[in-house]
Amino acid sequence: xxxxxxxxxxxxxxxxxxxxxxxxxxxxxxxxxxxxxxxxxxxxxxxxxxxxxxxxxxxxxxxxxxxxxxxxxxxxxxxxxxxxxxxxxxxxxxxxxxxxxxxxxxxxxxxxxxxxxxxxxxxxxxxxxxxxxxxxxxxxxxxxxxxxxxxxxxxxxxxxxxxxxxxxxxxxxxxxxxxxxxxxxxxxxxxxxxxxxxxxxxxxxxxxxxxxxxxxxxxxxxxxxxxxxxxxxxxxxxxxxxxxxxxxxxxxxxxxxxxxxxxxxxxxxxxxxxxxxxxxxxxxxxxxxxxxxxxxxxxxxxxxxxxxxxxxxxxxxxxxxxxxxxxxxxxxxxxxxxxxxxxxxxxxxxxxxxxxxxxxxxxxxxxxxxxxxxxxxxxxxxxxxxxxxxxxxxxxxxxxxxxxxxxxxxxxxxxxxxxxxxxx
Amino acid sequence: xxxxxxxxxxxxxxxxxxxxxxxxxxxxxxxxxxxxxxxxxxxxxxxxxxxxxxxxxxxxxxxxxxxxxxxxxxxxxxxxxxxxxxxxxxxxxxxxxxxxxxxxxxxxxxxxxxxxxxxxxxxxxxxxxxxxxxxxxxxxxxxxxxxxxxxxxxxxxxxxxxxxxxxxxxxxxxxxxxxxxxxxxxxxxxxxxxxxxxxxxxxxxxxxxxxxxxxxxxxxxxxxxxxxxxxxxxxxxxxxxxxxxxxxxxxxxxxxxxxxxxxxxxxxxxxxxxx
Numbered sequence: 001x002x003x004x005x006x007x008x009x010x011x012x013x014x015x016x017x018x019x020x021x022x023x024x025x026x027x028x029x030x031x032x033x034x035x036x037x038x039x040x041x042x043x044x045x046x047x048x049x050x051x052x053x054x055x056x057x058x059x060x061x062x063x064x065x066x067x068x069x070x071x072x073x074x075x076x077x078x079x080x081x082x083x084x085x086x087x088x089x090x091x092x093x094x095x096x097x098x099x100x101x102x103x104x105x106x107x108x109x110x111x112x113x114x115x116x117x118x119x120x121x122x123x124x125x126x127x128x129x130x131x132x133x134x135x136x137x138x139x140x141x142x143x144x145x146x147x148x149x150x151x152x153x154x155x156x157x158x159x160x161x162x163x164x165x166x167x168x169x170x171x172x173x174x175x176x177x178x179x180x181x182x183x184x185x186x187x188x189x190x191x192x193x194x195x196x197x198x199x200x201x202x203x204x205x206x207x208x209x210x211x212x213x214x215x216x217x218x219x220x221x222x223x224x225x226x227x228x229x230x231x232x233x234x235x236x237x238x239x240x241x242x243x244x245x246x247x248x249x250x251x252x253x254x255x256x257x258x259x260x261x262x263x264x265x266x267x268x269x270x271x272x273x274x275x276x277x278x279x280x281x282x283x284x285x286x287x288x289x290x291x292x293x294x295x296x297x298x299x300x301x302x303x304x305x306x307x308x309x310x311x312x313x314x315x316x317x318x319x320x321x322x323x324x325x326x327x328x329x330x331x332x333x334x335x336x337x338x339x340x341x342x343x344x345x346x347x348x349x350x351x352x353x354x355x356x357x358x359x360x361x362x363x364x365x366x367x368x369x370x371x372x373x374x375x376x377x378x379x380x381x382x383x384x385x386x387x388x389x390x391x392x393x394x395x396x397x398x399x400x401x402x403x404x405x406x407x408x409x410x411x412x413x414x415x416x417x418x419x420x421x422x423x424x
Numbered sequence: 425x426x427x428x429x430x431x432x433x434x435x436x437x438x439x440x441x442x443x444x445x446x447x448x449x450x451x452x453x454x455x456x457x458x459x460x461x462x463x464x465x466x467x468x469x470x471x472x473x474x475x476x477x478x479x480x481x482x483x484x485x486x487x488x489x490x491x492x493x494x495x496x497x498x499x500x501x502x503x504x505x506x507x508x509x510x511x512x513x514x515x516x517x518x519x520x521x522x523x524x525x526x527x528x529x530x531x532x533x534x535x536x537x538x539x540x541x542x543x544x545x546x547x548x549x550x551x552x553x554x555x556x557x558x559x560x561x562x563x564x565x566x567x568x569x570x571x572x573x574x575x576x577x578x579x580x581x582x583x584x585x586x587x588x589x590x591x592x593x594x595x596x597x598x599x600x601x602x603x604x605x606x607x608x609x610x611x612x613x614x615x616x617x618x619x620x621x622x623x624x625x626x627x628x629x630x631x632x633x634x635x636x637x638x639x640x641x642x643x644x645x646x647x648x649x650x651x652x653x654x655x656x657x658x659x660x661x662x663x664x665x666x667x668x669x670x671x672x673x674x675x676x677x678x679x680x681x682x683x684x685x686x687x688x689x690x691x692x693x694x695x696x697x698x699x
Binding site: 042090094101102103105106111113114122135137163 | 431432433435451452455459462466536537540603697
């Protein structure tokens, strides 16, 4: 299998302008003559002398990116916001030029970087299919030939002659994807466009992409924040971080790596926390999270094991016994989802070390994806030693909890439970 | 399957594939023009009529102001016909300039999301104006019939002058659209240029009234050659073309076009970053 895409040492630099901090007195005459000179230089595309660039900064959106893609591969590209994923796709789609490095591409590339590129709201569905197809590179004859298939995939037959501005957002996305899906490129690049659209549509798109790759041997580059979709569709995943390739490997490994921070910055200290009461005989110094292998994590996945680490300190030189520790998980509406406490989970601790960590192990956290806030408490019944509200926030994401590659709907409840169905 | 040609993307590269891509994307020229025309007609009730009303109205005003009041000579040809024959290329040029200078900015969403040779965008703007031009031609035929004015065989040379008008507007359009992306000031320069040009070009008057000493500077206006040519082709020897001046204008048109293509291609790689 030959290489279809070869990326070597790719880099993209942007210039960031900063407002100059000192506005010292400058003669207007000088400003005008300098400005005229620079204008002339810029018009001719020549570089402006460094002196006037004191307030500009180089920003490397991508630096030293290298990887290879073979024909028929399904490669996922993941990374935090600002990692450089969209910039990479733009360069591969020839929308913008790289600053360094090179890319070799064999075959026709079709990119879906935005849904409905070129759609004009005043034109009807039928007209927009032709327009969008032409913009994406299809010949008119080709569009005519595939017209019925496209309409069929998008399920908008009734609305073909209505202006697109009257379409619902779901119909809009379906139509846009339908045109792009029938492009028959050798390489298909998809940026996070499937986030819009219901679950059924997303499944349809994923199936179509799988078909296109498996049956017709086309290559797919897929950028997404939906880890479930990435795990299901892709065979290889590239992790981008701050413009560089951090890792390339199997979906499971790379997704795990994505969730682990580079430095243990997940610890939070809260000397100045707002909602904090207690006599501080025992006080918390920080909260952090670990997975079952004691590796620090910043994000939890529904259904996976997680440990909450509470660092504490005893004020006086005393070893307390029988202390009660509690951790409460609240959703953003302030509702308590569940409470963990050693007093009712059946563990008692004698002679606690003066300084140490308390671990709360949850074998399989049932929280639905979202953001949660933690309250932490320690003390005896009747004596609160340290009680901090909103001590920490935990983001929970779906890493394909139900192992179907599909994302359950947004309002599927506060917790997800494993289950299966049967006909009887 | 299909072609397995390799494309190499490197900084500063692009020229190799560009002209091949222009051919491959040739249908896009017409699709973008088709889109703009469709949209225009969908939104207005008098969309088609506008292409007729505009030149007719200007012709009327010019006839009254310059023909009756100022009594500028029209060399034996009915004044409205003389004005209209010059208005035709001028309107085409002015509209093309206005449309193409804004074309890149108006299509900014395309520039940042899809790849296609960007030269197509200002070109399709010029094509839209070509459609307006053809409608105006029909009106001209009507005006000439009204005055029982029959053109001689020189009218067959009209396509040559039309080509020159096309090149002139496309060349200027390339410059302005590329400049407009980076320096939005040009958006305001264009209407001013058009206004100014209307009085400096032989639309309301004929080139014969320009005094000898001013001739050289006069012919530096590339549109002059085009309009003179049009007048001569349609109206005959009453409006002789100053051939040296015409040559000067033509050379200028070609220079502007070549410069426009060069500048556009040079700035093209930054469009997606700046638009």
